[in-house]
Amino acid sequence: NAGVTQTPKFQVLKTGQSMTLQCAQDMNHEYMSWYRQDPGMGLRLIHYSVGAGITDQGEVPNGYNVSRSTTEDFPLRLLSAAPSQTSVYFCASSSGHTQYFGPGTRLTVL
Amino acid sequence: AQSVTQLGSHVSVSEGALVLLRCNYSSSVPPYLFWYVQYPNQGLQLLLKYTTGATLVKGINGFEAEFKKSETSFHLTKPSAHMSDAAEYFCAVISSSGGSYIPTFGRGTSLIVHP
Numbered sequence: 278n279a280g281v282t283q284t285p286k287f288q289v290l291k292t293g294q295s296m297t298l299q300c301a302q303d304m305n306h307e308y309m310s311w312y313r314q315d316p317g318m319g320l321r322l323i324h325y326s327v328g329a330g331i332t333d334q335g336e337v338p339n340g341y342n343v344s345r346s347t348t349e350d351f352p353l354r355l356l357s358a359a360p361s362q363t364s365v366y367f368c369a370s371s372s373g374h375t376q377y378f379g380p381g382t383r384l385t386v387l
Numbered sequence: 388a389q390s391v392t393q394l395g396s397h398v399s400v401s402e403g404a405l406v407l408l409r410c411n412y413s414s415s416v417p418p419y420l421f422w423y424v425q426y427p428n429q430g431l432q433l434l435l436k437y438t439t440g441a442t443l444v445k446g447i448n449g450f451e452a453e454f455k456k457s458e459t460s461f462h463l464t465k466p467s468a469h470m471s472d473a474a475e476y477f478c479a480v481i482s483s484s485g486g487s488y489i490p491t492f493g494r495g496t497s498l499i500v501h502p
Contacts, residue, residue: 281430308488317396319477319494320431335489367430374419374438374481374488378430 279303281379283368289385290358298353298382300368308371309351310335311343313364314381320367326351358386389414389482393493401501406450406465408496410478413459419481420461421490422452426474434476437461448472473500 284299302309310325322335326345340362342354351370355362363386369376394409412418419438423431435446442454448471452463461478475497479490 310489312492317494320492322489325489369431371488374421374436375433376423376431376479376490378423378432380430381428 281368281370281377283366283379283382285382286380287383289387290355291387292359294358296355296358298355298366298368298384300351300353300379301349302351302368302370302377303349304370304372304377305348306370306372306377307348309345310369310371310376311341311351311353312367312369313337313362314367315364323353323366355384360386362386389418389480389491391478391480391491391493393476393478393496395496396494397497397499399499399501400468402470403467406463406468406472406498408463408476408478408498410452410461410463410493411459412461412478412480414480414482416482420452420454421479421481422446422450422461422463423477423479423492424474425477425495431477434463468498468500470500470502473498 281302311323312320321337324343326332366382368379390413392411421436422434424434425431437444437454445451450465475495477495478493481490
């Protein structure tokens with residue numbers, strides 16, 4: 278059981294570039310979420326999904342897109358990266374109350 | 388609506404001393420409460436949780452927390468700190484209605500343990 282995996286671990290982008298952060302889970306969980314973690318701000322919810330084909334916005338969705346075509350995968354797309362999107366991104370999955378987190382992707386936008 | 392307040396962004400203790408990390412929540416319905424721990428350069432992992440039943444819950448690594456409804460609190464304690472406890476700790480709440488299991492997290496408390 279790999280749990281929740283995220284790729285890449287590190288990424289540097291230039292302003293205006295686009296990219297996709299990958300997230301996969303092998304626990305057959307219905308819920309998947311994306312968070313960003315910034316110093317002093319805790320974890321803020323970007324987007325979440327309650328099942329394949331169903332997504333919804335969280336607290337800070339602007340500049341990010343998601344889709345959920347399978348139970349296992351929940352990619353996060355940055356359409357046009359901005360320096361304000363420099364952060365550590367965590368993907369999580371859950372079936373019920375407990376969240377299972379991936380190891381994170383550290384993104385720097387120059 | 389639900390929210391979480393963690394008092395103190397940093398808590399410093401000596402090895403062997405009592406650890407107390409404070410968490411207060413607001414929720415219009417009975418809450419589910421959680422503490423997660425994040426070690427450096429890692430993701431979060433569950434430390435303990437309260438859903439129903441006994442209000443004193445025990446977690447991993449000797450931590451425990453008590454749900455006090457009258458004080459809307461869920462403080463995390465450990466009798467004797469160890470150097471390996473140095474980490475970031477997050478309190479989280481889920482409101483037990485509406486069928487949504489998306490938690491709201493506090494801003495985190497960094498635990499520093501001195502030798």
